[in-house]
Amino acid sequence: MKTLKSTIVVLAAAIIPASCGNKEEENFASGIFEATEITVSAEQTGKLLQFDITEGDRVKGGTQVGLVDTVQLYLKARQIGATKFVYESQKPETQKQIAATTQQIQKAQEDVNRYAQLVKDGAANHKLLDDASSQLRVLQKQLEAQTSTLNTSTKSLNAQMGTADIQSLQIADQLRKCHLYAPITGLVLEKYAEEGEFATIGKPLFKMADIDHMYLRAYITTAQLKQVKLGQRVKVLADYGNDHLKDYQGTVTWISAKSEFTPKTILTDDERADLVYAMKVAVKNDGYIKIGMYGSVRLEY
Numbered sequence: 649m650k651t652l653k654s655t656i657v658v659l660a661a662a663i664i665p666a667s668c669g670n671k672e673e674e675n676f677a678s679g680i681f682e683a684t685e686i687t688v689s690a691e692q693t694g695k696l697l698q699f700d701i702t703e704g705d706r707v708k709g710g711t712q713v714g715l716v717d718t719v720q721l722y723l724k725a726r727q728i729g730a731t732k733f734v735y736e737s738q739k740p741e742t743q744k745q746i747a748a749t750t751q752q753i754q755k756a757q758e759d760v761n762r763y764a765q766l767v768k769d770g771a772a773n774h775k776l777l778d779d780a781s782s783q784l785r786v787l788q789k790q791l792e793a794q795t796s797t798l799n800t801s802t803k804s805l806n807a808q809m810g811t812a813d814i815q816s817l818q819i820a821d822q823l824r825k826c827h828l829y830a831p832i833t834g835l836v837l838e839k840y841a842e843e844g845e846f847a848t849i850g851k852p853l854f855k856m857a858d859i860d861h862m863y864l865r866a867y868i869t870t871a872q873l874k875q876v877k878l879g880q881r882v883k884v885l886a887d888y889g890n891d892h893l894k895d896y897q898g899t900v901t902w903i904s905a906k907s908e909f910t911p912k913t914i915l916t917d918d919e920r921a922d923l924v925y926a927m928k929v930a931v932k933n934d935g936y937i938k939i940g941m942y943g944s945v946r947l948e949y
């Protein structure tokens with residue numbers, strides 16, 4: 649009887665390591681599932697007039713989910729528009745303001761031409777021609793000065809109008825930022841504010857995650873590095889508990905270029921390794937994989 653018991657113990661000791669060895673060969677690495685998470689913060693300060701999302705909502709990317717009070721920005725936009733109108737009305741009408749001088753120049757030019765002909769015919773003194781020519785040059789200088797002054801004033805007002813246009817664009821951008829949009833299509837994980845509360849620039853409002861495209865973050869040892877590469881197709885097993893596993897196709901999308909010490913929560917089969925490398929395996933979610941769920945990787949040969 650004692651001999652039979654000894655035989656059973658020996659067989660059990662031989663079977664258990666063999667089973668564990670097979671399991672280690674099947675599970676290349678283990679880890680937890682993650683998703684791309686985005687925290688959306690307020691880009692403007694004001695009261696939340698609308699904020700109609702709740703945790704657990706599935707929202708399509710680009711959908712407006714909230715609105716910050718825009719009244720003050722709207723009034724400022726109106727003010728800038730009125731200021732630009734004032735600048736526009738102050739622009740000089742150059743042609744009208746130089747019309748009188750232009751007409752005087754035309755008359756002086758006619759006098760010069762007439763005296764030149766009279767001098768040529770010997771019917772007038774040359775001094776009359778000199779005086780008429782001098783008067784013409786004076787009027788031409790006056791026209792140049794007038795035109796320069798008017799052009800300078802016009803350029804200054806145009807610059808001020810350009811500044812008003814830039815301010816209008818800034819207000820338009822600020823008004824756009826009062827509208828809160830979902831940055832991605834995904835699930836609302838957390839909500840940090842409620843409708844009616846006061847939002848400030850940089851204050852987190854809600855967090856979303858792209859749960860359609862999940863990642864299994866696992867850690868591998870230096871010895872395992874040679875067996876994986878970017879773009880490699882692998883099998884991912886999601887652990888739903890009670891030994892219920894579900895297969896998914898996965899693709900290795902990232903392998904850390906830097907080693908790190910074994911994290912406390914590491915799930916690699918080789919627990920004796922001091923240095924490990926993180927890796928990510930992309931998995932298309934069918935709706936059952938949840939963030940934080942355990943999973944494992946198996947290589948496909």
